[in-house]
Amino acid sequence: MIKIESVSKSFGDILANDNISLIIEESQIVGLIGPDGAGKSTLMRQLCSLISPDLGHIEIDGLDTVKSQREVRTLVGYMPQRFSLYPDLTVEQNILFFADLFDVPIKERKDKLEKLYKFSNLKAFSKRQAGKLSGGMKQKLALSCNLIHTPKYLFLDEPTFGVDPVSRQEFWELIFQLRDEGITVFVSTPYLDEASVFDKLALIFNGRLIAYQQPSAILAAFPYQIFVLQSTHYDYFAQMANVVYLHLFNKNINIAFSTEPSEDQWQEWLDKRIILSYEKKKTTLEDVFLLQSKHNVEL
Numbered sequence: 001m002i003k004i005e006s007v008s009k010s011f012g013d014i015l016a017n018d019n020i021s022l023i024i025e026e027s028q029i030v031g032l033i034g035p036d037g038a039g040k041s042t043l044m045r046q047l048c049s050l051i052s053p054d055l056g057h058i059e060i061d062g063l064d065t066v067k068s069q070r071e072v073r074t075l076v077g078y079m080p081q082r083f084s085l086y087p088d089l090t091v092e093q094n095i096l097f098f099a100d101l102f103d104v105p106i107k108e109r110k111d112k113l114e115k116l117y118k119f120s121n122l123k124a125f126s127k128r129q130a131g132k133l134s135g136g137m138k139q140k141l142a143l144s145c146n147l148i149h150t151p152k153y154l155f156l157d158e159p160t161f162g163v164d165p166v167s168r169q170e171f172w173e174l175i176f177q178l179r180d181e182g183i184t185v186f187v188s189t190p191y192l193d194e195a196s197v198f199d200k201l202a203l204i205f206n207g208r209l210i211a212y213q214q215p216s217a218i219l220a221a222f223p224y225q226i227f228v229l230q231s232t233h234y235d236y237f238a239q240m241a242n243v244v245y246l247h248l249f250n251k252n253i254n255i256a257f258s259t260e261p262s263e264d265q266w267q268e269w270l271d272k273r274i275i276l277s278y279e280k281k282k283t284t285l286e287d288v289f290l291l292q293s294k295h296n297v298e299l
Contacts (some may be wrong), residue, residue: 001025002047002153002184006056009042016042018207019056024186024200029179031198032188035289039207040188041081044157047186048078060153074102077146077154081161083138085145087131091122094130095145102149109148116144119174136167143174154178156187160194172197192285203285205292215285222283224256224291230276245291254281256291 002024009017016039024030032040045051046058049065049072058065063072085094095116099109117123120140125133130141139159146154156175160168172194175185179199187198195201195215203211203218211218224244229237231253237243245256261269269275281287 001061002186003059004043004047004056005058007043007046007053007058008055009039009046009051009053011042015207017046017053020204020207020209021056022202022209022212024184026184027179027182028199029175029185029187029197031195031201032186032204033190033192033195033201033285034188034204035190038204040204041157042207043204044078044155044186044188048076048155049073050078074149075152077149077151079139079142079146079154079156079159081157083142085130085138085142088129090127090129091133091141092126094141095148098145099148104149112148112150116147119147119177120144134167135163136170139163139167139171140174143171147178152183154183154185156185158188158190160189160191192289195285203288203292205289210292211288218288219283219285222288222291224258225260226254226256226281226283226287227278228281229253229255229278231274233274236274245287247287247290254287 004020004022004024007017007020008015018039020043032043034040042051046053046065047060049069052066060072060075063075065072086097089097092113095113096109099112104112117126120143122137122140122144125137130138133141143156143159160171163171175187176197179185198215200213201211201215201218202209211221213221226245229252231237234246234248234253237253237255238246242258243255244258245254247254266278269278
């Protein structure tokens with residue numbers, strides 16, 4: 001398993017990770033979701049032993065990522081945010097270069113290469129330069145390069161960013177296949193619509209872990225009922241002391257109260273034309289993040 005204990009990391013005055021603790025079980029797809037600047041990439045790079053925590057420690061299969069860097073790196077594969085392969089090398093040359101880096105035995109390379117081609121559907125492009133691939137194929141190539149040494153853990157930093165919807169779906173199908181083969185996959189993403197694919201979800205905001213549960217459990221733990229109001233009186237509600245969540249969306253107001261209004265209160269607002277209608281709203285992960293931006297609510 002992966003064990004992250006009280007990890008903090010700063011860059012100058014910027015606290016990128018703030019006392020993060022979580023355990024990632026084997027053969028799971030775990031998502032790390034948060035807005036830009038939340039600290040996702042910093043945590044990912046620490047997991048791969050590329051940088052060290054200022055406080056706390058990380059263990060992968062019982063190995064400390066600082067004290068046992070060489071051993072840890074044989075267990076993991078890492079895809080950074082940006083395409084980082086050699087654009088002037090072919091698909092095959094890039095994969096074999098990674099085979100050299102990870103000391104994959106010569107006698108095993110042919111079989112592994114064929115397996116990766118079948119897995120990624122890249123065989124027809126094996127002689128094409130990486131720089132001439134589409135965005136989706138580049139991601140498949142990067143994934144294949146990280147799988148040539150058969151890692152036990154795979155860390156993917158925003159792997160579907162900027163990829164078209166069809167390629168995103170194909171990429172996730174590959175990730176599900178890896179999970180089924182026993183590989184543990186840790187994925188960071190800014191896309192809230194990808195949350196449902198994860199076995200567990202870690203929400204990170206301003207460097208802090210605010211939730212680590214199954215996606216359905218996070219939504220179920222949301223402490224307030226959100227209402228959608230058809231109203232133009234945003235300022236009226238913004239001044240109310242018991243309003244804990246207020247967000248304009250599609251010309252309506254999304255709102256939640258620390259104490260829900262009574263039926264008489266709703267009727268008064270309707271009679272005075274402060275609102276034209278109201279209805280309950282199903283909570284989304286976007287609501288969780290928008291609430292967190294104003295209140296430090298841990299779920």
